[in-house]
Amino acid sequence: MSEPGLACCTPLSGTAMSAEQAEQVAPLLKALADPVRLRLVSLIASSASGEACVCDLNDAFDLTQATISHHLKVLHSAGILDRDKRGVWVYYAVRPAALTAVATLFSTAVPA
Amino acid sequence: MSEPGLACCTPLSGTAMSAEQAEQVAPLLKALADPVRLRLVSLIASSASGEACVCDLNDAFDLTQATISHHLKVLHSAGILDRDKRGVWVYYAVRPAALTAVATLFSTAVPA
DNA sequence: ACAGGACATCGACGGACGTCGATGTGTGAA
DNA sequence: TTCACACATCGACGTCCGTCGATGTCCTGT
Numbered sequence A, B: 001m002s003e004p005g006l007a008c009c010t011p012l013s014g015t016a017m018s019a020e021q022a023e024q025v026a027p028l029l030k031a032l033a034d035p036v037r038l039r040l041v042s043l044i045a046s047s048a049s050g051e052a053c054v055c056d057l058n059d060a061f062d063l064t065q066a067t068i069s070h071h072l073k074v075l076h077s078a079g080i081l082d083r084d085k086r087g088v089w090v091y092y093a094v095r096p097a098a099l100t101a102v103a104t105l106f107s108t109a110v111p112a
Numbered sequence C: 001a002c003a004g005g006a007c008a009t010c011g012a013c014g015g016a017c018g019t020c021g022a023t024g025t026g027t028g029a030a
Numbered sequence D: 001t002t003c004a005c006a007c008a009t010c011g012a013c014g015t016c017c018g019t020c021g022a023t024g025t026c027c028t029g030t
Helices: A019-032 A035-045 A054-059 A065-077 A096-109 B019-032 B035-045 B054-059 B065-077 B096-109
Strands: A051-053 A081-086 A089-094 B051-053 B081-086 B089-094
Touching: A019 A035, A019 A065, A019 A096, A019 B019, A019 B035, A035 A051, A035 A054, A035 A065, A035 A089, A035 B019, A051 A054, A054 A065, A054 A089, A065 A081, A065 A089, A089 A096, A096 B096, B019 B035, B019 B065, B019 B096, B035 B051, B035 B054, B035 B065, B035 B089, B051 B054, B054 B065, B054 B089, B065 B081, B065 B089, B089 B096
Parallel strands: none
Antiparallel strands: A051 A089, A081 A089, B051 B089, B081 B089
């Protein structure tokens, strides 16, 4: 780490994101930072009923059912998807609060 | 992959995100899906002049200068940060288009 | 009770990621 | 020219991630 001998530029004024806040938001972004999971969320969100069962999601990808189940588990654990077992089938729905949280984060981050 | 023998639910109507679009947006989110990089962007964005030099950013973390330089390179390669070498020091600035792209992505993804 | 289907879990594999110490590169001052 | 400094790059290490095949669990007909 460099010593604070001389000031070369502005001292980063204003209230930036705290370390705790960053550690809290990063997992949410990490869950979305995957092409497959991004398409999964998009597919579910663009569905007419706002939800989708795993059987349809499986057919939309050239991936194993185990892999899709894994991705859905990641999205569910991150609080992005709601899980609802109805009989034999399992329906996933997008939790709007999670996505709007990300949207507001980046819309308020840049004041321009 | 399951055979489309019987329709169990809605066929995922509406225009969802394409595979190419997902492959294009995912790296941008992956670059932001890290607590350190999130704080870096936040620090630069909340700076009074809208930019920050690496020397100040180094002091804000308990990490090696090599690690900070690596994170800045990732953010720069993803098109999130602009790099401007001015004499001995290097200044990084947030590219607003990248952040607003993410914001609009998630604000339009959920129609509610 | 039994069989079959829908989905989750497990264990394993290859590759990518975050971090570090060491070294390289370019700039300004003495 | 020589030195010190700011920053980038390199090589290496441990860990996490995406994907798979195999297996387990739960539900529903028959």
